[in-house]
Amino acid sequence: MANELPSLGRNPLNALRIITGCERQGNDYVNSAATFTRGYLGRQTIDSYGNVEWVVASTDGVVDGILNSHKANVFYKSVYKTPIAIDSDGDGNLTPYLVASSVLLTSTGDADITSDFTVNATSGAISENVATGARTIYASYQYDVREPGVDETLGSGKVAIIRGNGELETLVYDTSQVIAKGDAVGSLAGIPSTSTAATTTADNNIGTVVAPPTADNPYLRIRITSL
Numbered sequence: 001m002a003n004e005l006p007s008l009g010r011n012p013l014n015a016l017r018i019i020t021g022c023e024r025q026g027n028d029y030v031n032s033a034a035t036f037t038r039g040y041l042g043r044q045t046i047d048s049y050g051n052v053e054w055v056v057a058s059t060d061g062v063v064d065g066i067l068n069s070h071k072a073n074v075f076y077k078s079v080y081k082t083p084i085a086i087d088s089d090g091d092g093n094l095t096p097y098l099v100a101s102s103v104l105l106t107s108t109g110d111a112d113i114t115s116d117f118t119v120n121a122t123s124g125a126i127s128e129n130v131a132t133g134a135r136t137i138y139a140s141y142q143y144d145v146r147e148p149g150v151d152e153t154l155g156s157g158k159v160a161i162i163r164g165n166g167e168l169e170t171l172v173y174d175t176s177q178v179i180a181k182g183d184a185v186g187s188l189a190g191i192p193s194t195s196t197a198a199t200t201t202a203d204n205n206i207g208t209v210v211a212p213p214t215a216d217n218p219y220l221r222i223r224i225t226s227l
Contacts, residue, residue: 068162
């Protein structure tokens with residue numbers, strides 16, 4: 001499927017790519033309890049011994065860099081605007097093991113119709129709250145690929161970081177939003193997001209959307225202006 005993002009689990013290099021500018025910087029210590037995949041947003045803190053370490057950035061919080069390693073027990077695949085056939089009874093199906101908060105259902109013209117449906121996060125089954133008959137809708141979401149996680153920080157206790165201004169493309173972003181060119185991008189619990197929750201404070205935004213993902217090209221292109 002052209003509109004299904006590549007798995008982050010089996011190829012750790014496919015989640016993030018620099019287009020221009022930005023710098024891959026040397027490893028730095030990471031909090032041992034942090035969990036993330038390459039492409040999450042991070043911030044620097046001071047541990048109990050006075051050492052600098054990295055954690056996942058909070059929602060609408062300060063972002064100091066982009067985490068460029070995997071440190072996760074679970075990997076997720078993202079799907080962007082895949083067409084879903086709703087039958088005459090108002091039922092359809094997504095992939096099982098959904099991240100419930102990641103689901104966005106839209107109609108033609110990007111109208112958000114998520115509230116018109118009930119979605120079972122475990123089975124992926126969706127059903128209309130008020131049946132309107134057979135039609136096609138579009139679904140964006142993330143789901144658990146049920147593959148073993150990867151921790152690239154084992155042994156060293158360090159994480160690779162991307163910093164500096166420039167442009168990059170990422171497969172890690174908030175699928176619950178309709179994304180448009182020029183939207184501000186901030187942190188939603190570490191995930192790059194255009195949501196109001198992530199971008200309320202302009203000083204904490206990392207940049208803007210250059211090109212939103214599409215069914216044919218699932219990468220989100222961001223112009224980084226504050227790292």
